[in-house]
Amino acid sequence: MNRLATLAAPAAAEEVESPALIAVGEEAHERLRYTRTEIEDFARLSGDANPLHRDRKAAERAHFGEIIASGQQTVSRLLGLLASRFSRSDDGLARELLVLNVNFAFKAPVFAEQDLHLVWRVTQLEPSHRGGVIAHVDGRAGVAGKPCVIGRATLRVRAPGG
Template sequence: MNTPLATAETSLIRVGETCERLVRFTRDDIATFARLTGDSNPLHHDTQAAQRARHGEIIASGQQTTAMMIGLVASHFSRDDDGQARELLCLNFNFAFKAPVFAEQELVLHWRVATVEWNATLGGWLAHVDGRATVRHAHPCVIGRGTLLVKGIDA
């Protein structure tokens, strides 16, 4: 069903809108996150095992980087610091791992809104977002795509 909102633009979320955050994982951060999530892969906590392996040093688990990426997008699109109360649901995310994330590397987490459309059935704006975690001044380690549902909250 087509409503006036279906063709109107929204200021809740816009095509081209971006959010970004810098993160750095210490060796302790990596080991603690792996332990808390049940990831016993020694590449996340055992320096000797990591040195024998392909990458040669401790690496963050993929879920640690993607958790930070999802946290960034969820925080940004549920904010109300611009005077507009929002409700956000993260509906779907897919990630591809392109390179390891080593301890003490500075990562830039970045998301960009690719499309936005009104969905009358869900009563909100569906947005497709493209993201990446990139080593500062280098290559992407993780790329992602997600689907969000953003709704305005009446005061």
């Protein structure tokens, strides 16, 4: 019996549980750093014409002092980490992932050449009536322990065809 099924009903004594596809407390981490060129290129390629992402004078007038990364640049990295972690099969367990909902809030700017730490943490699981489990996850991108972007997502994770 898949361990996820035990969320809905206790396993019979003779059944052996398999490893969970996702677990409360599970985390995904990534560390990265944007270059000034990457910030400018991402803004251009994504259609973000805000001068704060390419014009130092505009960034100085806005009291940032230097260009800042587009919010969608950090959000895209957070979403990529989320999808990669919870759809992985590198541990021998195939998974299907569907992102049901995601929200982000921007707390501080991200500058070039800063060490950015991304993390997602599973906070709650509940059975899904469509198979698998509904997972609630909290995420953040931070610099030096201070949050720059925070997020919350709801996912459905299940075994293929589950």
